[in-house]
Amino acid sequence: MLPAEFIHRIKSRFSPEEADAFLCSLENYPAVSLRLHPQKPSLLPHETSEAVSWCASGKFLTQRPEFIFDPLLHAGAYYVQESSSMFLEKAIQKIKLPTNASVLDLCASPGGKSTHLLSLMPEDAVLTSNEVIRTRIPALKENIQRWGYPNVIISNSDPSEFEQFPGHFDVIVTDAPCSGEGMFRKDHAARSHWNDENLRTCELRQNRILDSVHKALKTGGYLVYSTCTFNPGENELQIKRLLNSGFEYVPILEDEKSFPEITRVQHGNREVGYAFYPHKVKGEGFFIALLRKVTDSVDENNVQNRFRKPYFSKRIQIPHAALPFLNPDVKRNGYERNGQLFVLQERVAGELEILESGLQIMYAGVQAGMMKGNEFMPDHTLALSLLLNKNIPHIGLGKEEALQFLKKESIRNHDREKGIYAVTFQNLPIGWVKAVPGRLNNLLPPEFRIRKNLPF
DSSP states (O other), X not given: OOOHHHHHHHHHHSXXXXXXXXXXXXXXXXXXXXXXXXXXXXXXXXXXXXXXXXXXTEEEESSOOOGGGOHHHHTTSEEEOOGGGGGHHHHHHHHOOOTTOEEEESSOTTOHHHHHHHHHSOTTOEEEEEOSOGGGHHHHHHHHHHHOOSSEEEEOOOGGGGGGSTTOEEEEEEEOXXXXXXXXXXXXXXXXXXXXXXXXXXXXXXXXXXXXXXXXXXXXXXXXXXXXXXXXXXXXXXXHHHHTTTEEEXXXXXXXXXXXXXXXXXXXXXXXXXXXXXXXXXXXXEEEEEEEEOOOOSOTTOOOOOOOOOSSSEEEOOOGGGGGGBOTTSOOEEEEETTEEEEEOHHHHHHHHHHTTTSOXXXXXXXXXXXXXXXXXXXXXXXXXXTBOTTSOEEEOOHHHHHHHHTTOOEEOOSOOSEEEEEEETTEEEEEEEEETTEEEEOOOGGGSOOSOXXX
């Protein structure tokens, strides 16, 4: 059941007919949508009904399959994502990112917006994907590793810690923790957690987060602010506060007739953002606004970081045995951490050197593998990475065999010579095997395996 105070607010904001349509829509089944990887072409897991009109790679499915049993999900061929939040694409296109941009996704887990940003950013730009809650880091890390882009750093830091880097970031995306009203249809548990006290708590938390964001953003840089709630105190009133503290509003859509299903939110006779209402769009509740920082009293050259232990122990030469596994066309450097080889582009290494002085770094670049004697053992992350050499020896599997591999079961060796092979499904790598006489040793890490019983 919907909270009574929530119903009252909706009825006070809309006409009786529209309020009824709004509230009734929350009892319908949510739409199923996903976003395709731009560099991992594949078949869709199910037939589509239509495209997501504001996202070039977004698709609606006619029904929700059990994604865990699709090897393409494990290959990073797509990301299952709510369609409204894909509107981030229009905001990033409006910004026109510089080629070497520093981008921060401040509240990143489980990784929907981070993977989307990586698809949209220039290859020399660097994304810092941050999540403050430590227990949510594994999901974020796994999704970013599946997506395969190497120009990313994952951190586990409070928003206040980014104040140590005044004026550093060109773009900060803040999908703020909120009261979750936009998830009432998708997640009925969100209804039971809703109360007036929680609304106020969320608003105060957002105030604190945005104060930190203000300091870390360059003058002239852009803030993308979003929530999955309808509460004005978490949406338009937050934008009003920012407009009074050195930001200007940037319309994402210039043409008022484009995307009529999206509501232009007004406050004081001016547009302050875009709302996605469930009775108008084929998606969940969402609010988003784009702002540009125009003034600042912070000294952007006065960086005072506290010392932290560097994430990597040292820079190393990439072992000769590892070179055949790496894309020869990509310039990269080798680094060591706990005996593992990590591969970083120069731009990522430079960004990491700055940020690791004040943030808790959890991952950077691509974990490529490790030497065992004279043999290089590639890491699972490299199989999914865009740094992988496409000409690496591979073994193509059908769907059942691919699922058995992802279940970490044994696979028969059909006369393959000894050595390391990439395992592929529909030409997309899903992991590694080591061929020995009579069998293929499954090198899939336990944390990546399917835990459910297979459907055959």
